[in-house]
Amino acid sequence: MLLEKGLEISCPSQRDLPETAAAIIAFARGQGGQKIWLFEGSMGAGKTTLIKEICLRLGVEDTVQSPTFSIVNEYRAEGDEPVYHFDFYRIKEVAEALQIGAEEYFYSGHYCLIEWPSKIEEILPEQYLQVQIEVNEDNSRTILLSTHE
Amino acid sequence: MCSILAIESSCDETSASVISNSKILANVVASQQVHEQWGGVVPELASRAHQQNIIPVVHKALQEANITKKELDAVAFTRGPGLLGALLVGSSFAKSFALGLGVPLIDVNHMQAHILAHFIDDPKPPFPFLCLTVSGGHTQIVRVNDFLDMEIIGETQDDAVGEAFDKTAKLLGLPYPGGPLVDQWAQKGNPQAFPFPLSEMQGLNYSFSGIKTAVLYFLQDKQKSDPDFAEKNMADICASLQYTLVEMLLQKLRKAARETDIKHIAIAGGVSANSGLRKGLREEAEKRGWQVYIPAFEYCTDNAAMIAMAAHYKYQAGEFCPQDVSPMPRMKF
Numbered sequence: 001m002l003l004e005k006g007l008e009i010s011c012p013s014q015r016d017l018p019e020t021a022a023a024i025i026a027f028a029r030g031q032g033g034q035k036i037w038l039f040e041g042s043m044g045a046g047k048t049t050l051i052k053e054i055c056l057r058l059g060v061e062d063t064v065q066s067p068t069f070s071i072v073n074e075y076r077a078e079g080d081e082p083v084y085h086f087d088f089y090r091i092k093e094v095a096e097a098l099q100i101g102a103e104e105y106f107y108s109g110h111y112c113l114i115e116w117p118s119k120i121e122e123i124l125p126e127q128y129l130q131v132q133i134e135v136n137e138d139n140s141r142t143i144l145l146s147t148h149e
Numbered sequence: 150m151c152s153i154l155a156i157e158s159s160c161d162e163t164s165a166s167v168i169s170n171s172k173i174l175a176n177v178v179a180s181q182q183v184h185e186q187w188g189g190v191v192p193e194l195a196s197r198a199h200q201q202n203i204i205p206v207v208h209k210a211l212q213e214a215n216i217t218k219k220e221l222d223a224v225a226f227t228r229g230p231g232l233l234g235a236l237l238v239g240s241s242f243a244k245s246f247a248l249g250l251g252v253p254l255i256d257v258n259h260m261q262a263h264i265l266a267h268f269i270d271d272p273k274p275p276f277p278f279l280c281l282t283v284s285g286g287h288t289q290i291v292r293v294n295d296f297l298d299m300e301i302i303g304e305t306q307d308d309a310v311g312e313a314f315d316k317t318a319k320l321l322g323l324p325y326p327g328g329p330l331v332d333q334w335a336q337k338g339n340p341q342a343f344p345f346p347l348s349e350m351q352g353l354n355y356s357f358s359g360i361k362t363a364v365l366y367f368l369q370d371k372q373k374s375d376p377d378f379a380e381k382n383m384a385d386i387c388a389s390l391q392y393t394l395v396e397m398l399l400q401k402l403r404k405a406a407r408e409t410d411i412k413h414i415a416i417a418g419g420v421s422a423n424s425g426l427r428k429g430l431r432e433e434a435e436k437r438g439w440q441v442y443i444p445a446f447e448y449c450t451d452n453a454a455m456i457a458m459a460a461h462y463k464y465q466a467g468e469f470c471p472q473d474v475s476p477m478p479r480m481k482f
Contacts, residue, residue, distance in 0.1 A: 043319060
């Protein structure tokens with residue numbers, strides 16, 4: 001796995017989320033429009049909250065709720081483009097993800113915003129954008145972006 | 150005599166039920182019992198598990214109801230919301246079964262069915278009533294005007310309350326899903342020991358993602374001076390947490406009751422089993438003159454009896470669906 005290019009974004013508070021989301025989208029577009037995004041960060045770091053803001057910017061009008069229970073939520077963005085929002089937290093074996101058709105979603109060509117990707121590492125596409133959320137001492141967040149191919 | 154077979158497969162449970170007129174004759178949920186009888190290991194979460202379970206479960210339900218396939222007047226299934234792969238198994242099975250028998254097909258909304266579970270046993274709430282549906286995947290306040298006429302007047306904008314219980318439990322070092330464990334610890338602790346913030350949402354909507362972060366910060370702070378803080382204070386932390394989550398639920402429920410001027414209040418969904426919520430509801434009922442309705446626990450968690458109950462009312466109303474119907478993972482009311 002080669003680290004291609006990265007970016008560090010500072011997000012001092014929840015008020016700065018819209019700008020953070022915009023910066024992530026701009027970065028992804030600059031990297032050839034990568035649509036597989038892996039979100040890493042501890043529980044409570046704000047993965048779902050950040051994805052909510054990103055979806056809003058992508059033109060999603062549905063309520064972006066946590067997919068922990070449903071594993072995958074499907075929304076419609078601008079131009080009726082599907083956006084798939086995953087949370088693999090509850091998955092115990094990769095086979096379970098395969099059985100819900102995870103690979104069909106990943107290779108659909110549509111946005112796949114994935115929380116807890118570490119649970120299904122073996123079946124993740126080789127090319128992706130990683131969005132790492134770090135919780136700092138003062139509770140601000142640092143977002144580390146990197147593309148992998 | 151009208152008999153309907155109902156199938157539920159929206160998430161982890163595979164279940165089949167038979168209803169005759171308005172009486173539930175069988176309600177089988179795939180469990181060890183079925184596995185033992187039919188052999189085979191079933192993964193916790195997979196459409197394949199549903200595939201393995203569905204025939205044994207239906208077979209057992211028909212057997213328990215003492216009814217033959219030919220006596221069925223309709224077949225019902227959960228159309229959504231739920232996991233697509235899981236829903237597909239139930240819907241495909243129901244379609245083929247109905248087609249084979251030459252009887253009509255009925256699609257049921259899982260969330261409406263949770264509410265209609267209140268009509269399985271007495272006491273049954275009169276219309277209109279409010280229902281707080283709380284589970285691992287949902288948190289909604291619904292105004293129920295009639296069996297098939299309901300509207301969501303408030304719902305979570307992020308995490309479900311059951312998820313908030315499970316995830317904060319995880320932060321405390323309890324195994325996932327730890328909601329029921331938080332409840333057990335809470336009963337031994339002081340609910341006022343640690344104040345956690347109540348979220349502020351507009352109108353009747355909920356937000357439960359903030360409490361996760363609040364607990365994370367709280368533990369980080371306390372563990373600086375005492376790494377064993379969580380273990381030493383488990384009962385008080387759980388009691389405080391449970392108090393906060395239940396208070397958040399009740400706050401909006403009080404507001405909904407006031408705004409709609411409805412005093413018949415029901416709860417549904419798996420979190421209905423939470424002792425703090427039950428106690429809080431009883432106290433509110435006494436204070437505000439509410440009539441509170443809580444279904445038997447077997448009808449709170451996912452089950453096909455509630456799908457059968459909903460199907461019964463849809464059959465009476467003549468609401469059937471065509472054979473080309475597709476499951477809807479994010480089905481709305």
